[in-house]
Amino acid sequence: MKKTHLKLQQLALLLAISITLFNCNDKLEENDGQVGTADLDYTVSEDMILPLVGAYSTTYTRGWEDPLLVGVRGDDVNAGGLGDQPLFAETDLFNYDNGFWMYNQVWKNFYGDIVDVLNAGEVIAQYKQFATGQYVDLADQYIAETKVLSGFQHLQMSKLWGDIFIITNSDPRADLENGVATKMQIMQYVSDLMDEAIPYLPDMRPNERQDIPGGVTKYTALAVKALANLEMENYQGVAEATEQIISSDKFSLHPDYYQLFKKPGKLSDENLFELQFSDYNTESGDVNNHLFAPFGPTSWTPVVSTASGGWGFYEPSLKFIKFMLDRNDETRLVTSVCFTPRGIDEIMEDPNYATLPSYISNTTPSGDIFNDYPRAMFASGKHYLPSIQLTPERNSYGSSKNLIVIRYAEILLMYAEALTQGASGTIMTADQAVNTVRSRVDMAPLTGVTLDDVMDEKFAELAMEWGVRYFDMIRLDRYDELSYEGRTFTAEDELLPYPQAQVDLLPLE
Incomplete structure (x- = not known):
């Protein structure tokens, strides 16, 4: 027992990254102006926003390894080869080494952020004790926002590892002593947490918020709830959550799919x-x-000659590209994939693709040229920012680009999926939901939409985004889809192993 308590104390130190508080100004992510909780005067209610801004900042400042590890195992994505991260490439092949530094770092990133966010909620609760009037309601809203941020990070961790710890406060020792919860328990916890938060959150789009533009709202929480219920295969729960978002009439698809992932889509x-x-x-x-450098090419000729390239660690798969060519899904393919000459040649080696449409080019619609480089044949267009959109003298790859996590197209397709899985809904049919997404990119409407149709549409629409494709395939046990390009996927490959550093430290079984 003494040894267990020692491990718990060590973990508490590992997780308890001190909450970062920021001056409330126009620069939400700015790292200046840190203050400790000892410096706070809880009677000054207008300062209540400071810990909330800190919670957003810690959530936004993701390690580069987080989205890569979350997404790399799907049949839409390959790890770049010939790099200095061979165990990342092995992960893409479903050969897991629990000593790989990236597993442990992503574990620490998410849990560290959860503790930070929960700490922010606790600080806001201290302000609430002295609040009066509108500030009481603001405190409840801000605390609800921290619940959404915490729930989102629990969701991502459980999708990677399955059974994990539920952390409910900034001193995690009691939570750790409870042991890990099952994946289904995690998802139910996240769903219930969203139900707690929703009554206190703004009834608006994130971009309508004036205090924290882009901050979470009621609809963000409903989206996270829908994602958790999707993992539980509670399709009626998915339909009900997504229907509330759709029926609000507050959201619409960005008119230009290509620019959605660029600065105009922020x-x-x-x-x-x-x-x-x-x-x-x-x-x-x-x-x-x-x-964004891990997503970028190691060799390119950008319109803005000073723009930096990247590392070539994240490559759209040949399977995805051929799937899109078969559909003649031009807009989404050109948006999702940046081609190199070597990649184009590789496609054409298949006699079925010996002649490619004219829109396949190693010059992007924005004029940047992707050259051959050894690590990959293609790059992710959704993580590419045209060099002409860079701020002058800001030359790093993707500088000032946002990272979209959940968007309305996914809501529509989750709703359609739920209906094809037997759920009931009244706001629209599965055909209407899918065709709303297809019409934006000039794809012909479908009738009698099936689950297979929805999965194909999600593949086309959401490739390279937060592992959506991978988690869809393992939820539906479609292992044959993940057994591609020489890979063999089995049920034992669904979850990552616990990082060895955490196994040595924690009461994990």
Whole structure:
């Protein structure tokens, strides 16, 4: 027992990253102005927003490894080869080494953020004790927002590892002593947490918020609830949550699919949750960017000659590209994939694709040229920012680009999926939901939509985004889809192993 308590104390130190508080100004992600809780005067209610801004900042500042690890195992994505991360490439082949640093780092990233976010909620609760009037309601709203941020991160962790710890406060020792919860318990916890939060959240789109533009709202919480219920295969729950979003009439698809993933798509009416970054449109000084270099090419000829390239760690699969060519899904293919000459040649080696449509080119619609490079034949267009959209003198790959997490197209397709799985809904049919998504990219409407049709549409619409394809396939036991390009996938490959560093430290079984 003494040894167990020692491990718990060590973990508490590992997880308890101190809450970061920020001056409330226009720069949501800015790292200046940190203050400790000892410096706070809880009677100054207008400062209540500070810990909330800190919670958003810690959520936005994801490690570069997080989205890569979440998404790399799907048949839409390959890990770049010939790099300095061979165990990342092995993960893509379903060969897991629990000593791989990335597993442990992503584990720590998510749990560290959960503790930070919960700490923020506890600080806001301290302010609430002294609040009066409108500030009481604001405190409830802010605490609800931290619940959504915490729930989202629990959701992502459980999708990766299955059974994990539920952390409910910033001192996790009691939670750890309870042991890990099952994946289904995690998903129910997240769903219930969203139900707790929803009554206190703003009834608006994230981009309508004036206090924290792009901050979570009632509809973000409903989206997270729908995702949790999808993992539980509670399709009626999915239908009910997504129907509330659709029936609000507050969301619409961004008119230009290509630009949705570029600067014009930031804080779009389509986005329910996005990680926000900025270089503040200034040539120098403060900058808060996600590191998009892992997604970029190691060799390119950008229109803006000073624009930096990337590392080549994340490659759209040949399977996905051929799937899109078969559909003649031009807009989404050109948006999702940046081609190299070597990649184009590789496609054409298949006699069925010896002649390619004219829109297949290693020059993007924005004029940047992707050259051959050894690590990959293609790059993710959804993580590419045209060099002409870079702020002058800000040359890092994707500088100031946001990272979209949940968008309205996914809501529509989850609703359609739920209906094809037997759920009932009244706001629209599965055909209407799917065709709303298809019409944006000039795809012909479908009739009599089936589950297979919905899965194909999700593949086309959501490829390279947060592992949606992978988690769909394992939920539906479609292992044959993941056994592609020489891979063999089995049920034992669904979850990552616990990081060895955590097994050594924690009461994991």
